Amino acid sequence: MTNQTTSTDPRPILVTAATGKTGRRVVELLESNAIPSRRASRSAPVPFDWTDHTTYAPNLKGVRAAYIVYTPDLSIPRAQDDIRAFENAAIDVGVERLVLLSGRGEPAAEACENIVRASGLEYTLVRAAWFNQNFDEGDFLPMILEGTLALPAGDVAEPFIDADDIAEVVFASLTQHGHNTELYELTGPRAITFHEVAQILSAQTDRPITYAPITMDQFKAGLADAGVPSDHIDLLEYVMSHTLDGRGIHPQDGVQRALGRPPKDFTAYATQAAESGIWSPQTPAPSA
Numbered sequence: 001m002t003n004q005t006t007s008t009d010p011r012p013i014l015v016t017a018a019t020g021k022t023g024r025r026v027v028e029l030l031e032s033n034a035i036p037s038r039r040a041s042r043s044a045p046v047p048f049d050w051t052d053h054t055t056y057a058p059n060l061k062g063v064r065a066a067y068i069v070y071t072p073d074l075s076i077p078r079a080q081d082d083i084r085a086f087e088n089a090a091i092d093v094g095v096e097r098l099v100l101l102s103g104r105g106e107p108a109a110e111a112c113e114n115i116v117r118a119s120g121l122e123y124t125l126v127r128a129a130w131f132n133q134n135f136d137e138g139d140f141l142p143m144i145l146e147g148t149l150a151l152p153a154g155d156v157a158e159p160f161i162d163a164d165d166i167a168e169v170v171f172a173s174l175t176q177h178g179h180n181t182e183l184y185e186l187t188g189p190r191a192i193t194f195h196e197v198a199q200i201l202s203a204q205t206d207r208p209i210t211y212a213p214i215t216m217d218q219f220k221a222g223l224a225d226a227g228v229p230s231d232h233i234d235l236l237e238y239v240m241s242h243t244l245d246g247r248g249i250h251p252q253d254g255v256q257r258a259l260g261r262p263p264k265d266f267t268a269y270a271t272q273a274a275e276s277g278i279w280s281p282q283t284p285a286p287s288a
């Protein structure tokens, strides 16, 4: 691996999901290194929407590389068509390099990886474990604030990866030589159970947070009661049953291979997140 940059190129790098957990961090890294970037999402000045193929070309025009974060997940039925259409639009306007964020253990995500592999462009595949940031920026935050992490995950362990590490690997892959055709499987340094997650978060927040293993049916019923749309419930069932069944427990060396350093540990992440105050109970506003 070499870290020689290609940053003298004046053409911007397109970052999809630019306001999301990894996209936001990739944009920050590009900006702090004075590398031109273009933010893509539905709320961007030139809107980008995965469900509307006509938004692809206007966003890709003039860019040299693109970071692909497909939302909500590469396992939904239309994902392969959308990735293929995005890739064709990228080829048409002369994009040279693609970096795809993928998930571990999902056959449908691997089908999308293969589409990018066959593009004829330079590419890097970044296959990530569950993110640490689900607990402070994502779906698990409300449960942490309530004090009970209720999930259908049994006693399975997961080697959670930090979004900062993912963003650094993506940044390197987008801007440096030496990452073409690589598949980086990104995990944290150790697998921990949700019981251990709850213990670490309790210690960091100084208040009790417990893990309550529930069945998939209980989980789905709770989501339905909370008004979550049925297609999103189906998606969560697919992702959880394909990634939290023990197949992903072994830590991998993707961060070390890509960056030459070990990944961040979950406890270090939790210490930083706790210091930000995100898990502190809100003080009620004084009544008028």
Ligand SMILES: NC(=O)c1ccc[n+]([C@@H]2O[C@H](COP(=O)([O-])OP(=O)(O)OC[C@H]3O[C@@H](n4cnc5c(N)ncnc54)[C@H](OP(=O)(O)O)[C@@H]3O)[C@@H](O)[C@H]2O)c1
Binding pocket: 016, 017, 018, 019, 020, 021, 022, 023, 040, 041, 042, 043, 044, 048, 049, 050, 051, 069, 070, 071, 072, 073, 074, 101, 102, 103, 104, 128, 129, 130, 131, 134, 138
């Ligand atoms: N979270 C994890 O633990 C995890 C683990 C492995 C892989 N992944 C993969 O990472 C990807 C992102 O997942 P995430 O849940 O962490 O989301 P995220 O990147 O934190 O956030 C969603 C982002 O996508 C944009 N977005 C939402 N719907 C869109 C649409 N229809 N078209 C274009 N942009 C859209 C949002 O901006 P706007 O609202 O402005 O559009 C926002 O920037 C998924 O492919 C997921 O499978 C996640």
